Amino acid sequence: MRKQYRILSAVFLSITALLIITACSDDSENFQNLNMNNAPDEQSDSVHVVAMNGDKLEYILDAKHYSRYHKKKKVLADTIRVQTFDENGVEESVLTAEHADVDENRDIMIARRNVKIVADSGTLFCNYLQWDRKTDRIYARGKVVLQRGQNTINGYELKTDINLFKIEMVKVSAQGKVNEENVDF
Numbered sequence: 001m002r003k004q005y006r007i008l009s010a011v012f013l014s015i016t017a018l019l020i021i022t023a024c025s026d027d028s029e030n031f032q033n034l035n036m037n038n039a040p041d042e043q044s045d046s047v048h049v050v051a052m053n054g055d056k057l058e059y060i061l062d063a064k065h066y067s068r069y070h071k072k073k074k075v076l077a078d079t080i081r082v083q084t085f086d087e088n089g090v091e092e093s094v095l096t097a098e099h100a101d102v103d104e105n106r107d108i109m110i111a112r113r114n115v116k117i118v119a120d121s122g123t124l125f126c127n128y129l130q131w132d133r134k135t136d137r138i139y140a141r142g143k144v145v146l147q148r149g150q151n152t153i154n155g156y157e158l159k160t161d162i163n164l165f166k167i168e169m170v171k172v173s174a175q176g177k178v179n180e181e182n183v184d185f
Contacts, residue, residue, distance in 0.1 A: 040067035040076070047077070057085045063100075073104040080111070084136075084162055093119040093162050097129070107133045115140070119164045122148040126158070136162040144169065 047066040051058045064079035082095040097111035109131045117124040117138070125147075126140040140158040146167065147153075155169035 041070045042066075042068040056087060057089050059084045075102040075104065076100070077102070082109075093117055093164070095129075095131070095162075109133060117162070117164060119162070121164045122146055124158070124160070124164055131162065138162060 044066045045064065047061070047063045049061040049063075051061070060083045061077075062081045063077035065077065067076045069075070077100045078098065080095075080097050080100045084092045084095075086092050095111065095115070095117045097115040098113035099111070101110045101112075102108070103110075111129045111131065113127055115124075115126045115129045117129075123146070124138075124140065125145040126142060128141050130139045130141075131137075132139075138158070138160045140160075141156075143154070143156060144158040145152060145154055146158070146164070146169070153167075153169065153172060155172040157170040159168040160166060
């Protein structure tokens with residue numbers, strides 16, 4: 001019985017020693033193969049950014065995850081919410097999306113997946129949107145849906161502003177009630 005105990009102890013000690021030796025092996029070769037060129041300079045979770053122009057509030061950005069690349073002047077964000085404000089500090093619109101890429105050099109945001117803009121003049125739904133923040137011009141590609149009150153306009157490709165006032169859309173179809181006074185052909 002003691003002989004079996006000694007054999008089991010020896011096997012156990014051998015396996016334990018082997019695990020310790022392999023766990024502590026030199027990983028410097030693997031570490032050297034990491035490519036740090038694509039790593040962000042900053043990463044944050046639960047980000048809240050307030051952008052001001054002098055003493056005027058421009059926008060508030062909230063993101064679940066935020067990565068910034070200083071040299072490329074690029075920001076990648078996940079699960080975003082952007083509130084825009086007019087010159088009096090009144091909220092104009094709210095943009096939400098699953099992903100956003102910001103080119104800080106050109107001041108352009110590209111929002112992707114489940115993109116939604118809510119403004120006083122309506123609500124826009126799409127899966128790809130490019131927002132030129134200098135001019136507040138919006139370009140959405142692919143299928144777009146615009147709701148204004150009880151009316152729904154469907155189409156492909158859309159050009160508008162962040163407030164959804166003037167709309168240009170391709171391949172349009174609509175649902176709702178049209179008042180003859182509002183039709184201008």
